[in-house]
Amino acid sequence: MPALARTHEPGMARVRVLAPGLFTTLQDAGRPHHRRLGVPLGGALDALALCAANRLVGNPEDSAVLEVTGVGPKLWFEAPAAVAICGADFAAYVDGEPLPIGRPIWLGGGAVLEVQKVRRGFRGYLAIRGGFRAEPVLDSRSALPRYGIGKRLAAGDEIAYLPGPTAPPAGFRPVSARAAVAPFQVGGWLDQIEDEIVILRVVRGEQADWFGEGARRAFFERTWQVAPQSDRMGVRLRGEPLAAPARQLASEPVVPGSVQVPQDGLPIVLMRECQTTGGYPKLATVISADLDKLAHLRPGSFVRFVEVSVEEAFRLRGVHHRLARVWLRWVAERARQAWDSEGGD
């Protein structure tokens, strides 16, 4: 059994993976303090959805959750569990009954949760009260399978968790014999995911002036499409290639959101799991207020870029951060009230 954690800790229950979905991994807030070792930041690609899902079950914002991609997993819960799913709009079922997402969910022991195909967006986050148990590596439980840390979930895997309340809180609405949901939903955030063309705000990249005026203009005027080779390291774009500079760049640090243009002229937008350094010229950098949107681009999605100043990027970062704090406080408070209502234990 490829154990992800000690599953036999006293008092622990197991969730068993019946089907892994397209690409499911354990993620938290990643490893911001180990980049000097060449370790990617990583962590949940939609950082806000990670926080929200955790708050819905009463966790700290950075507890380890399952990040699911495109098609989610089918999971069996040994004991009762307090869970929530945030991020993209997935069709979810419990014991075959449709299950609304974006709200606190109580599951009874033996429940089978199936996160099926995504309807809008691309990545979802399944949180469980107490967090999924795994040994932290370099201060984080985020999987980085490429470098031997954690793994991509496979059928038969088991993860330990602390059992949730034995009965649903009074205010919860039953959806099956072994599942009930809170009477409120934290919608709203997904409205940021545009249906047709995703607009990404960028500032000038470190090598923007290496590109000709024509290439710079074309980058902003063209609509780009997400290529299937995209992964947690980077979103590869396709479209009419840009004229890439011939100059050689000595490798230098990069950030998630850096837009690299290799010799083939097709931009790559780096994601949170990107390498810490890169040798391709960078035409632009996606502002951090828009980084979570990258998590919801899927092969075939269309994107366009809009330029803002660095000052504006910092201002937008502040606004985004303050709004997120207010929203997450509200989510945490509503969730607390819901779980505290009589009926649970």
Next chain:
Amino acid sequence: MRLEFMGDQALLLRLPEDVPIETGEALDRLLSLRAALLRELEGVDGIEDVTMGYRSVAVYARFEDVAPEDLLARARRAVRSLRSLAAPRTIAGARVHLPVVYGGDFGPDLDEVAERAGLSPQDVVRLHQEGVYRVAMIGFSPGFAYLIGLPEALRVPRRATPRSRVERGSVGIAGFQTGVYSFATPGGWQIIGRTPVALFDANRASPSLLSPGDVVRFEAVTEEEYHARFGAYT
């Protein structure tokens, strides 16, 4: 020195393009700069990490906890404090010996490197061991060290077509650089040998064997010695 923000996530301090990186001149200046930066940033909230490139140092920050202007002012002070030094001194790093099996299955490009360099494979192996290398930066994958100090005669370009998988421990050459693949990854460097030493191990006290400024030498070993030492890291 040029200072610029990387998006709204980090501050990059970059040396002028005419500072040579192959000779170690850029490295010496960056090591001094990094030391000065770390002094200026001591105790400052919101500093996530300070990393190095060939010609630059990046400070990653949580700008909710440190104002961009504050970080910029501190970085400028660090740069000014260096100007008072007549010349950057070489900051001594750790000295590390890496055993290498050259050629054969472990070094599939040894013959090609020899041919391009107009040398015999034996000369390539001898010259590679004679080099005294310095770690210029860590990147590409965890623990991957970019080494400078490759003898001129061995400077051959990358492979025309990158390999989809280069084995962990592979010792490669790309232009003026040599280095060791710390994980099995795709890669385009010319592979001349392999070391049994783990360049990265998340469970070690120092997960990355090498840091910028460290001095590295390579030493030819037999395949038997390779297997005997696999997993060792000293």
